[in-house]
Amino acid sequence: MATFAIVDCNNFYVSCERLFRPDLEGRPVVVLSNNDGCAVARSNEAKALGIAMGEPAFKIRHLVDSHGLVMLSSNYALYGDLSSRVMEILADHAPASEVYSIDECFLDLDRLAVPDLTAWCRILRDKVRQWTGIPVAIGIGPTKTLAKVANRLAKKSPKADGVLDLANHPEWVEAALRRTEIGDVWGIGRQWAGSCHLKGLHTALDLARADDGWVKKTMGKVGLRTVLELRGRAVHTLETEPPARQSCCCSRSFGEATSDRGQVRDALVNFAARAAQKVRRDGLAAGTVQVFIMTDRFRRDEPQHTASTSVRLSPASSDSGVIVSAACKALDTVWKDGFAFRKAGVTLVDLVDPATQPRDLFTSKPPPQSAQLMAALDGIDRRWGRGTIGFGLASKQAPWRMQQGSKSPGYTTRWNDIVVVTS
């Protein structure tokens, strides 16, 4: 039987911010999404105030004055850097690991011959805390889904003290499932939780005991897999090799809606160039460029319009110039006057490794200087910072630019922002 652990950083973005702002300790803190739109990370104190995940910023702003809530813009460079430090420690200690998200890592502890897994995990947790400053909780189970269940309880229960092992304590599984709401099960979202409630299923234990036929009918094979995993049958395995990327999307809500075609084009040019750069970094090329534009779906009083289209590239390309012009061409076919657009994006799909891409008889190879030009472009960008050179250098004040009112410095990723200690 397998033994999975999931290491999950507690309130990760908030924990990252607190590292450099110890004054935030003990206070309600939230980190906001792009555009300072809604809360994507909450300290325990913020959760205690009833702030939900995804709560719009404008709805909680009043808590700043009344309860000392601190609202921070997101600083992904900081979080990404701290994440890789945590992941490195985990990879060094476990026989095998799978980075699952920016703040979560699955471990395979099967081959780890230690007498007391819980004690071993507590030491690991303390080490991560000491070396990176990031608090984590660890859940252990015979399947990934049960490890996730264990992790939630490890965080919630004071008795667990941050580590809960359901793999070596099968007698605890039933109680653990009973204490877990169905919507908190990994793989069960809002829709499916709703269907379960209608059926009279409310806890993870109810779900584990549900009728397979019903599960399959309502939630398909994905839902059935989750149920099997709750019953202790491991369906998911540890994926140690990150799978090749299938798509790459760069999209954003605008700071302000705009009905100006030029503004939307500037934004799309910008997104297209960044998507192309991401794909180049992964050594891939795109066979199709998709573009979408949409109005503000929350403005019920305004006319709504969403449109998308795609342009095929042959041969597949990662050249910013090629992808930018494809995106512009796509915009020409979807554009409609008279709407205030609030969001747009470029998605690159049909990603291929250019080395193994089949040759197209009817098109010539890309000009050889393309690769060199792109390499120079990326080099300048890395050396001098994003936006030094490139396509789509629209005004920094353009109305579609992101709003970020209170972003922390790049403590660990920009020389100029490094913390200086004086005696």
Add this chain to the structure above:
DNA sequence: TCTGGGGTCCTAGGACCC
């Protein structure tokens, strides 16, 4: 006034082929 962004996988349905 103010509601994220970036992914994956699955399913259903239509077109097309034989």
Add this chain to the structure above:
DNA sequence: TCTGGGGTCCTAGGACCC
């Protein structure tokens, strides 16, 4: 009179994750 059915591919949409 009787009006198939299986397979594949593609796409759009919907569910989920963080």
